[in-house]
Every structure is written in structure tokens, then in C-alpha cells.
Amino acid sequence: MKNLLKSTLVVAVAVGLSACGNDDYVAPVEPTIPTTLDLTGSIVKGSLISAKVQIYRASDTAFTTPLTTDPVDVQTDDKGDYTATVVDASGNAIVGSLVVNITTDDDTEMRCDAAVACADGTLRGNLIPTSEIAGLSLSTITLATVDASGASVPIDADANTFTTMATDAVLAQVTANPNIKIDTLGASGFAALQKNASVVVGTLLGVDLSTTSVFDIKIVDSTDTDAFTAAATDAGNGASLTNTLTLINSSFAAITGEAGSTISDTINSYVQKVAVVSATAAVAIANEEDVTAALAGNAVAQAAFAAVTGFQTEISDNVAKTKAAVEEKTGIIVSDVVPTIIADDVLSGIVLDDVPLDSITGATGGTSS
Secondary structure, three states: OHHHHHHHHHHHHHHHHHHHOOOOOOOOOOOOOOEEEEEEEEEEOOEEEOOEEEEEEOOOOOOOOOEOEEOOOEEOOOOOEEEEEEEEOOOOOEOEEEEEEEEOOOOOEEEOOOOOEOOOOOEOOOEEOHHHHOOOEEEEEEEEOEOOOOOEOOEEOOEEHHHHHHHHHHHHHHHHOOOOOOOOEOHHHHHHHHHHHHHHHHHHOOOOOOOOOHHHOOOOOOOOHHHHHHHHHHHHHHHHHHHHHHHHHHHHHHOOOOOOOOHHHHHHHHHHHHHHHHHHHHHHHHOOOOHHHHHHOOHHHHHHHHHHHHOHHHHHHHHHHHHHHHHHHHOOOOOOOOOOOOOOOOOOOOOOOOOOOOEOOOOEOOOEO
């Protein structure tokens, strides 16, 4: 038995030495474990059903290279909600500013959430024909972070007309200040951008958003009585503002566009004009110039401002009508009134916070599709 053990040991050592001396030997490679980031949210301009959801680095402003997600084709469900997981095949932490972009496709539907009927005649609560919402685009900007263990922190990122306009206003500030590196900007700088954007958009609609961020307010489909009530309850002391923003968001589907235009055309046009005004305001404020003078000196921006404020009376009327419909269904009294007129110099007194140029910790993962 001793000889057998000794022989076995000699063979084992010989084999081991042979392997060590073999130039063809390749050590096993540990497989890379992909990192993931979970995102959920609701898409509301009326609930947007079967809409396409894609996620981009915030610096990819042309939306050319979406990040890889699981599932690959993310769509909203019959309530306008979505769930997506961003995947980084290299295993890098997924951190930094991301934009969630939502577009309609051939099977997308939208619930009419106007007071009585939407601009195409679809009655409140009914589904608007796909042809009326073709080309509609909504977005929101969010910040991906990791916890102390390095694991991604799940994100809840809703999108609506307010977050869309505010996202444009965030990116306008980045363009106006080359020192801001949006992909790696830290939490305090990112929060300042969101708050400033909220102030600009709120001011254009006659709503004071100076103490909050529109990205933190739960805007819902006003036809969903349970969701409206829950959002108001969860908002606590901020219920009045939450309700008002939901009603304004509802009003956009009923505003009158140019002859032959669809609901999508009108909403996109309004949002794009707000983006022009926001960009002009951001540059003026960055250069310590008067915003009203900057608008007056820019024909395109001046026309955009006139168009935006020109809709205000109709938006205010629509809000009042939807307010009555919601109060009747929910019993919740919506106290805020949206002004019918926006003054020409409304942006002159606007004050924006300085944006801290802190950097986020970790690599900015997220594999491009």
C-alpha cells in the first residue's frame, strides 16, 4: 500500500511539473459578470400605451446610440408603465446622467385626459387614434448611482410634458456652460440643474416651482381617479402643486394647433418652442445678461416665447374645466388657479442656482446597443 501511494504521488508531481513547463498552457479566465440597472416609471400625457422606451447617455442629445436593455424592446403597458434593465457587458458600474426617451410607434395609443374631449374630438377617457399621436416624443433625465456595496440603485423615472420640457432646459444649461460634464456630474450638480430647469419651465406656465423639482412630482393621468387620489395623498403638503401640474399636463391634449396638425404635432411644437426659450434664457443667465433683452434680440426665441405664452389662456381654460371634472369624480378640491396671461418680462427676475461641478464616483458603464 505504501508503494502504491508513493507511485501515485510521483505520477501526480510529474504531471504537474509537465503542465508548468508547457508553453501552450492557458490559465482559465474568469467570466465577466455584466452589471445591471433597473428602471421603472409611468409615461403620462394621458397614459401612453405600447410606446417605445429607450435609454441614452445624457450627452447623446441626438439620441443616436441607445444603451443595451433587457428586454431589448422596452414598451409601456396598458397603464403607460414601463420596466427596463440597462445592461453593461463589461461589468462596469452604471452611473451618471441618463435620459429616458419615449416615442410612439405603429401600435401606440394614448388615453384622452382633457376635460371633455381632446383636440381631435376623442372624448375624455377614450383612446386617441394612433394617427393623431404619431411622432409624439416625451423624455426625462435621471441620475444613476450605486450604493456602498457598489450595486446599482434602482431608479423610478416618470415622463410627461413637464419632464420633457425640463429635460431640454437641463441640457440647455449644459450647453451654455462648457465646464459642466453631464455624463459624470455628481448628485449636487445634477440636482441644481433639475431645480433650475423646473424654475424656467414653471415660470413660463405661471407656476412657482422655485422650491421643488418637477422631476420629483408625481404627475398622473387625470382620468385615473385612484391614481389622482393616491398622488395627492402621497404629496402631503405639496398636494395642491401636484394636482395643478397633473391638470396642466392634461390640458396639452386639448389645445388648438395649426390647421391640419395632429395632437402630436401641437404638443411637440409647444415643447420645442419652450426648449428654444429655455436655451436662450440659460445662455443669458450664464453670461449675466437680462433674459428679456436676450429674447428680444433673438427673432427665433422671441417668436417661440410669443407662441408659448399665446397658448396660456387656452391652457388656463382647459385646466379650469379639467379641475371641475376631477373634483366631481374624486372629491378633492384643487385650489390652484393657472394664470391666463404670462407677462412679457416674466423671465427677467428669474434666479438660477450655481451648479456645483462635482463628479460622480465610479465608471460610467452602460453598453451601447
